Amino acid sequence: RIVGGETATDGRYKYAQITLQLPSDNHQCGGSLIAPDIVLTAAHCDGYSTVHVDRHNFKDVDDRYQVFEPMETLQHPNFDEDMFRYDFAVVKLNISVNGIDPVQLNPVSDFPADGQALTIVGWGAVRVNGNGFLFPDTFQEANVKAISNDACSQTVVQNKTLYKDEIFPEMFCATAPGVDACGGDSGFPIISRGATAAADVQIGIVSWGRGCAVYPGVYSRISYVYDWIRESVCIMSTAPPDVFECVQKVADEGVASPRRPESTPELGNTTNGTSTPASGVTKETGDETVRGDSSRPSDNQDGTRSFACMPVCDIACCVLLSFMGMVMTAIA
16 A cells, blocks of 8 residues: 555546556556556566556456556666666557546656645555565555655654665655555556546656655656656557657658557456455565565665565575575675
8 A cells, every 4th residue: 555545436546556467466566557558667667467457456356457468668778776766667558558548747847846745556565564564455545745855865763864865866755654655556656636537647656765654755756757758658659648749750651550459458357356466575664665576685774785585486585585695795
């Protein structure tokens, strides 16, 4: 969820009710529909094999949704997997989504201002305890407020300023007491909520944080790379929204044809109507936590590196990754 959130009204955020599913049929990350056949997500999300759109309740056997294949994923060229800089990726679906309007994106560089009210949505963990993450069945929402990058980088928790030198211009922070994005929320949008979905504006993407509801959440700032997103949509989409003002490419013999034919998207629910969010690895307060499940290393408070196992990883794999972490520390 979203720690400190509540169940969202089914259908209110159709453009964001997206789950990137691992081959094991587990939820990994989220995303947002920014063109009929393009999903915007976090670059650190990878390994998913299908994209489910318009889901609401993982346990509801009657939950109807559309299923797509990710045909192409384009990460931002400046993506840094160690610092999670430029944590943006666009995903081309095999066919267009039916009956859902894409969300608007924010191109304004000085928005959000300090104190701006924003909304986060997703299927991330509702709580972190000694046994790992506790996930919800239903799509969640919560309200937070933006804070300046300077204030975020100077945040003090238990006499520590762990965000110092980690908050960059292409990021921004948002927080509220007891509220935060958490494991499984990576890739989902943070929005300026309007009266209707059509009036919503996506400001950023859930990226990373230290703990859940301890330090402010860190989000990728869309306005900073708006031109890159626009150009990517114009190149990859067969039906880019008019707002992107794409220039139609014309070959010598005429208008270029779409790369793939359009067809009716598959509608359906899973065989048993369930798709349980993947288990994550609980990290101690202050550890860098990627909001989606990932095997990427992170920096601990003591400067060593820890590895979070993939959800499909067995115990032997986790032991191996831990050993690799110790070896890397020894080498360093």
